[in-house]
Amino acid sequence: xxxxxxxxxxxxxxxxxxxxNEEAYAFKIGEEFEKQTGRTVSIGAVHSTLSRLADKGFLExxxxxxxTKRGGRRKRxxxxxxLGQKALKKSRDFKISLWNQFPPFATKKLSTF
Amino acid sequence: MNKKYKEIKPSPLAEKxxxxxxxxxxxxxxxxxxxxxxxxxxxxxxxxxxxxNYWFQVFNYLRPFAVKQFKLFxxxxxxxxxxxxxxxxxxxxxxxxxxxxxxxxxxTGLACVILIGLWVMDEWNFDKNxxxxxxxYRVLANHQIGDGYSTQVHTPDLLAETLAEEIPEIEYGxxxxxxxxxxxxxxSIPGKKITAAGSFVGENFFQIFSHKLIYGNKDEVxxxxxxxxxxxxxxxxxxxxxxxxxxxxxxxxxxxxxxxxQVSGVFQNVSSNNSDQxxxxxxxxxxxxxxxxxxxxxxxHFPSTYFKAKKGTDIASLDSKVKQFxxxxxxxxxxxxxxxPYSDYYLHGTYENGKQAGGRIDYLMLFSxxxxxxxxxxxxxxxNLSTAKATRRMKEIGVQKAIGADRSSLISQYLSxxxxxxxxxxxxxxxxxxxALPYFNQITNKEIAVSLSWQLIAALFSITLxxxxxxxxxxxxxxxxxxxADIFKGKMNRSxxxxxxxKGLVIFQFSxxxxxxxxxxxxxxxxxxxxxxNLGYEKDNIIHFPIEGKIAENKESFISQIKQxxxxxxxxxxxxxxxxxxxxxxxxTWDGKNPEEPVRFENCxxxxxxxxxxxxxxxxxxxxxENFAEDSTLIMNQTAINAMGLKDPIGKxxxxxxxxxxxxxxxxxxxxxxxxxxxxxxxxxxxxxxxLTMNVKLEKGKEKEAIANLSAFYTTYNPGYSFNFKFxxxxxxxxYNSEKRIATLSKYFAGFAILISCLGLFGLTAFSIERRMKEIGVxxxxxxxNFGILKLLSGxxxxxxxxxxxxxxxxxxxxxxxxxxxxAFSIDLSIGFFLxxxxxxxxxxxxxxxxxxxxxxxxxxxxxxxx
Numbered sequence: 001x002x003x004x005x006x007x008x009x010x011x012x013x014x015x016x017x018x019x020x021n022e023e024a025y026a027f028k029i030g031e032e033f034e035k036q037t038g039r040t041v042s043i044g045a046v047h048s049t050l051s052r053l054a055d056k057g058f059l060e061x062x063x064x065x066x067x068t069k070r071g072g073r074r075k076r077x078x079x080x081x082x083l084g085q086k087a088l089k090k091s092r093d094f095k096i097s098l099w100n101q102f103p104p105f106a107t108k109k110l111s112t113f
Numbered sequence: 114m115n116k117k118y119k120e121i122k123p124s125p126l127a128e129k130x131x132x133x134x135x136x137x138x139x140x141x142x143x144x145x146x147x148x149x150x151x152x153x154x155x156x157x158x159x160x161x162x163x164x165x166n167y168w169f170q171v172f173n174y175l176r177p178f179a180v181k182q183f184k185l186f187x188x189x190x191x192x193x194x195x196x197x198x199x200x201x202x203x204x205x206x207x208x209x210x211x212x213x214x215x216x217x218x219x220x221t222g223l224a225c226v227i228l229i230g231l232w233v234m235d236e237w238n239f240d241k242n243x244x245x246x247x248x249x250y251r252v253l254a255n256h257q258i259g260d261g262y263s264t265q266v267h268t269p270d271l272l273a274e275t276l277a278e279e280i281p282e283i284e285y286g287x288x289x290x291x292x293x294x295x296x297x298x299x300x301s302i303p304g305k306k307i308t309a310a311g312s313f314v315g316e317n318f319f320q321i322f323s324h325k326l327i328y329g330n331k332d333e334v335x336x337x338x339x340x341x342x343x344x345x346x347x348x349x350x351x352x353x354x355x356x357x358x359x360x361x362x363x364x365x366x367x368x369x370x371x372x373x374x375q376v377s378g379v380f381q382n383v384s385s386n387n388s389d390q391x392x393x394x395x396x397x398x399x400x401x402x403x404x405x406x407x408x409x410x411x412x413x414h415f416p417s418t419y420f421k422a423k424k425g426t427d428i429a430s431l432d433s434k435v436k437q438f439x440x441x442x443x444x445x446x447x448x449x450x451x452x453x454p455y456s457d458y459y460l461h462g463t464y465e466n467g468k469q470a471g472g473r474i475d476y477l478m479l480f481s482x483x484x485x486x487x488x489x490x491x492x493x494x495x496x497n498l499s500t501a502k503a504t505r506r507m508k509e510i511g512v513q514k515a516i517g518a519d520r521s522s523l524i525s526q527y528l529s530x531x532x533x534x535x536x537x538x539x540x541x542x543x544x545x546x547x548x549a550l551p552y553f554n555q556i557t558n559k560e561i562a563v564s565l566s567w568q569l570i571a572a573l574f575s576i577t578l579x580x581x582x583x584x585x586x587x588x589x590x591x592x593x594x595x596x597x598a599d600i601f602k603g604k605m606n607r608s609x610x611x612x613x614x615x616k617g618l619v620i621f622q623f624s625x626x627x628x629x630x631x632x633x634x635x636x637x638x639x640x641x642x643x644x645x646x647n648l649g650y651e652k653d654n655i656i657h658f659p660i661e662g663k664i665a666e667n668k669e670s671f672i673s674q675i676k677q678x679x680x681x682x683x684x685x686x687x688x689x690x691x692x693x694x695x696x697x698x699x700x701x702t703w704d705g706k707n708p709e710e711p712v713r714f715e716n717c718x719x720x721x722x723x724x725x726x727x728x729x730x731x732x733x734x735x736x737x738x739e740n741f742a743e744d745s746t747l748i749m750n751q752t753a754i755n756a757m758g759l760k761d762p763i764g765k766x767x768x769x770x771x772x773x774x775x776x777x778x779x780x781x782x783x784x785x786x787x788x789x790x791x792x793x794x795x796x797x798x799x800x801x802x803x804x805l806t807m808n809v810k811l812e813k814g815k816e817k818e819a820i821a822n823l824s825a826f827y828t829t830y831n832p833g834y835s836f837n838f839k840f841x842x843x844x845x846x847x848x849y850n851s852e853k854r855i856a857t858l859s860k861y862f863a864g865f866a867i868l869i870s871c872l873g874l875f876g877l878t879a880f881s882i883e884r885r886m887k888e889i890g891v892x893x894x895x896x897x898x899n900f901g902i903l904k905l906l907s908g909x910x911x912x913x914x915x916x917x918x919x920x921x922x923x924x925x926x927x928x929x930x931x932x933x934x935x936x937a938f939s940i941d942l943s944i945g946f947f948l949x950x951x952x953x954x955x956x957x958x959x960x961x962x963x964x965x966x967x968x969x970x971x972x973x974x975x976x977x978x979x980x
Contacts, residue, residue: 027146031153043146044173051178063142069152073145 006058006087012037013049014058014088017078025064025075026050050078058084121160123151123167131171134180143174193522197529204506204530211498214876215491215534218869219580220541222491225865226576227546228553229484231561233477239386240456244323245421248284249455250428252276252418252435255467256448256713262467263713266291267414268450270397273315275442276418280434282426287315288416290400292391297659297837298367300343300351300393306833307350311365311393313400313416319380321421328359329378340377341365341395348379355379365395370403385560388459411443412699419455428452447699476855483862486625488580490866493618494873495531495584500591500615501880510592511600523593531585532578539577556857558850587614616913619877623917623954624924626870629863631925631950632932635942636856639933642940643849650727650783652845654811656820658838660686660804662831668720668804671830678826680812680819685723686804701796703757703767712756715785715793718800724748724780726810734763734778741777743799748778753794769798784938791937808841871961874910878965881906890974899970906969907962914958918951925950 006014016032017024026047033041053059064077080088131147132140147170154163174180205212243249252272255262273286289312296310319331319342326334327345334342341363343351348358358376365372374395383390397416401409422431432452439450453461462472513523546563554561563569664671672684698716706712721743724736732751737743747767754762762776782792811819820838827836846853882889889902926942933939 025146026142027149030150042173043143043150043170044176044179047143047146047174048176048178067145070145070148073141073148075145076142 006091010049010053011088011091013046014053014080014084017050017059017084018080018088022077024078027075029078053084054078057081058087121155121163123147124164127164127168127171131174135174136179136181139179143179147171193525194529197526198533200526201530201533205534208502210879211502211876212534214872215495215498216538216541218491218494218872219488219535219538219584220545221865221869222488223535223538223542223576223580224545224549225484225487225862227542227573228549229480230572230576231546231550231563232553232557232559233481235386235559235561236460236473236477239459240388242384242386245424246456247454248422248424248426249321250420250422250431250452251455251458252420252450252452253458253464254414254448254450255464257446262464264464264467265414266417268416268418269411269413270401270409270415271411272450273416273418273420276420276435276438277317279438280431282423282431282434284421284423285315285317285320286418286420287318287321288397289314289318289389289419290397290416292389295367297661298365300347301364301366302351302361305351307347309347309350309392310390311395312389312391313397314394315397318394319378321419324383325381327355327379327381329380334378335394335396337375337377338396338398339372339374341374341393342378342380343376343393344380344382344391346382347392348376365399372399372403374399411439412447428454476851479855480858480862483629483859483866487862487866487869489583490622490625490869490873492580492584493622494869494876495534496587497615497618497873498876498880499527499531499588501877503588503592503595506592507595507600510595511597514595514597515601520593524589527589527592528582528585531588532581535577535581535584538580539573543573556854556861558854615877619874619913620917620920622870622873623914623958624920626863626867627917627921627950627954628925628928629859629866630953631921631946632928633856633859633863634946634949635925635929635933635940636852636859638946639936639940640849640852640856643852643936643938650729652841654813654816655726655808655841656811656838657806657808657841657844658836660807662834664807664831665804668801668807671807672720672722674830675809675823675826678819678822680815680822682810682812683722683726684807684809685726686720686801687723687806687808688718688800688803689806698770700770701767703759703765705758712794714753715795717785717795717797718803719797720799720801720804723808724797726808727783729783730781732779732781734776736778737797737799745772745774746777746799747774748780748797749776750780750792750795751782752792753796754779756794774798809838867957871957874958874961875965878906878910878962881909882965882968886972886977889969889972890977893972893974894978902969903963903966906966907959910958910962911955914955918954921954922947922951 012033013029016029020028020032026043029050030041030043030046033039033046050059050061054061058081059078060081061076061078063074066072066074128144131143135143147167150170151163151167154166240246251266252268254265254268256265268288270288273288277283277286292310292312295312297308298311299306300309300311301307314335316335318335319326326342329342334340343358345355348355351363352358352361358379360376362373362375365374422428435450435452439448440446449467458472460472460474460477461469463470463475510523550561550563553559660668668686672686675681675684699713701712701714719737721737721739724731731748734748736748737746747769749757749762757767759765759776762779765776766773767776768774780797784792785795809823823838824836827834885906892902892905926947929942929946933942
């Protein structure tokens with residue numbers, strides 16, 4: 001395990017894997033990313049991040065069922081590992097603790113978050 | 114998804130590109146994702162945009178995690194080279210016999226190619242070593258003979274000079290008399306006389322041919338009529354040095370012609386790859402002095418004509434100008450002139466019916482082809498032996514592949530193996546060449562010396578590499594194609610394709626060998642046919658020597674005196690010996706001659722008793738006799754009488770060069786030219802003035818004694834001259850020197866081809882026995898006789914040989930027929946040759962196989978079945 005830190009883009013992708021669940025494969029993740037952020041991303045970039053996350057041990061993958069949409073080809077479905085969950089949680093906790101220390105938001109506004 | 118989108122597809126090129134660089138295990142998912150993206154874009158965007166996006170996506174996969182590892186970055190080539198080298202040497206050590214077979218075969222093949230290559234290069238550079246050599250041309254003449262044409266190098270004396278004057282594109286022209294016409298001429302100073310061969314030329318000779326002048330100016334040396342330019346060698350021989358020779362006077366003489374000359378220049382010896390060889394040159398004006406009564410006009414042909422055209426001259430238009438030129442000079446026609454590049458004539462010197470018909474180039478092509486085939490046969494051995502041995506290396510290949518060697522690294526391994534062997538063969542081949550070159554030079558009558566130049570080294574290495582590549586390619590592709598899983602499962606069914614390929618290659622080899630055997634047989638038979646053919650005259654026990662000195666004035670008394678000598682049967686003089694075309698004329702007319710149809714006659718000056726001496730049969734009339742005045746009589750051959758269409762020719766009068774002559778005899782046709790030619794019309798004329806050759810007949814069985822007597826008599830009779838005689842049959846055989854050379858060369862090369870093929874067969878038999886060892890053991894136990902097993906093993910190969918024979922016979926028939934066509938008189942292609950070739954091939958095969966199969970007698974079934 002070389003690197004266990006989670007980058008920003010990596011974190012987003014990791015979250016999308018969790019959100020999409022059974023449908024978490026490179027094309028769908030890219031699609032969802034574009035829909036929700038309004039930014040474009042290439043499938044290669046998503047795929048590259050996914051494989052990096054898998055190298056770090058945050059993701060597992062296996063080949064899904066073939067589908068006619070893809071010319072009968074199978075897709076690689078990613079799932080978050082326990083380590084991945086932990087890393088996400090750690091990242092979220094860290095951010096929350098930072099928000100809590102940020103004066104303008106430290107009061108009521110945070111509760112709506 | 115909408116149906117119509119289905120028809121739009123992403124660009125196949127982009128897909129190809131992706132697959133080329135993408136890791137194989139990612140291909141499926143990535144292609145799937147990209148397809149989904151593409152079709153989802155199509156739903157609300159244009160096809161063009163979707164396609165563009167596909168390209169964009171493909172390029173975005175150029176990321177380290179997705180890109181294949183290319184070998185370029187992975188392998189250490191030097192390490193692999195060392196590894197391959199080690200494997201190759203180990204493999205050589207392990208299979209010594211097949212290594213030896215390959216080494217012998219490839220080195221012989223390479224040696225053949227190198228020798229032939231040297232020969233071809235040498236021939237190719239013939240006559241090409243002059244400055245502005247591409248501007249030098251030669252004029253040839255097509256003479257009408259009957260309804261065909263005969264091409265001659267001889268041209269009118271004045272042609273060169275007049276052409277240069279009248280055609281502006283021609284810078285310089287020179288006549289040139291071939292040096293062999295005057296090879297017995299003598300150059301003498303007081304107290305020294307040296308035989309040298311030289312040529313009469315025009316004054317511009319050295320401006321056309323850039324022979325290097327050691328002394329003298331090329332514009333001046335031949336200006337003066339009494340000048341002579343001699344070679345460095347001749348200067349040394351006569352004067353002892355170049356300096357000493359300059360300005361000295363010498364006497365030139367031949368027979369009883371004499372002329373005083375002054376050395377005006379010295380040239381560097383003529384290089385050996387030049388077809389015109391001479392020791393001296395001097396102005397042709399002297400020829401007209403020594404032979405004063407020679408008619409000089411446009412239909413009397415003697416020297417060759419060379420000229421140098423101005424730079425950039427269009428040779429086709431020049432050629433038509435030369436044709437027009439002779440039409441104006443000689444309106445009655447009879448022959449046409451045409452122009453060919455000087456250096457072309459050496460390789461393309463054969464003309465048939467006035468048309469170019471090859472020449473030495475044919476032999477060059479033939480031998481290049483043979484050398485190439487010998488090498489191919491050797492390469493085939495390599496292929497066959499290494500693929501046959503594949504079963505033994507199966508496990509090696511399997512392990513290599515299982516560990517991770519891919520196909521290309523296996524291919525490079527086998528190629529380096531074959532390269533190593535061909536490099537080793539090259540060193541052996543070079544040794545062979547070094548040893549064989551003197552003999553080769555002797556056979557080809559050449560002076561080839563190997564000088565190391567980078568071109569030669571580059572050529573040698575490229576031949577070697579190509580050999581390695583050819584011989585290694587098939588085994589490399591074949592062996593590397595095995596699937597490791599099959600190998601270990603033992604599922605290696607010997608693929609039928611490979612077996613057939615191997616058999617096909619053996620058939621190819623043997624067909625070539627059999628073609629060579631048959632061809633050599635036929636060439637030999639034709640040559641012995643030529644040498645033993647009844648020529649219509651007797652050439653045995655006849656010697657001839659030049660008439661010189663005192664003999665020239667007293668020919669008849671010399672003859673009557675030598676007749677007294679023991680062992681000498683008789684003598685007669687003549688213009689030259691009977692061999693080859695000598696002097697031709699069209700100046701013979703008769704009553705009823707069709708003026709449109711010129712007939713060219715061979716003009717043969719002879720003395721009394723010549724026809725009897727040569728045993729030429731007189732059909733009608735009589736031979737020349739001392740009892741008659743013979744100054745206006747002719748004897749003709751049958752062909753001449755037929756060509757003239759005369760009936761009862763004896764006593765008829767014809768006109769030769771304006772003088773009436775009576776036909777007194779008709780002789781049977783005899784072959785005065787080589788058997789390539791038909792017999793042409795000929796007349797004999799009694800001509801004691803132009804007698805250059807003395808012919809003497811010796812008694813059979815007493816030749817040695819007779820020559821000793823003659824030699825002793827000659828020295829006392831003709832002091833100052835040496836007795837240079839030649840046997841007529843030797844001279845006759847010299848006409849066929851090039852045929853003999855071809856016969857000898859093809860014999861050797863056919864020998865090599867056969868040797869190499871047999872070596873290959875030897876190796877294959879050994880392998881086949883080894884593979885079938887257990888089968889043989891079982892057969893022996895079950896009671897098969899040794900002979901039965903022998904039959905079984907040789908049957909397989911005999912089938913192959915029979916197929917080869919069936920292929921070889923028609924091919925060699927065509928080749929032989931083609932070759933024999935060039936002879937006017939040739940042997941019949943009997944079935945015997947082909948039978949002999951076939952039987953020879955089968956015998957050879959059985960012999961080769963039996964060398965191996967002898968082993969099966971010693972096989973003890975117990976040994977081969979227990980291991």
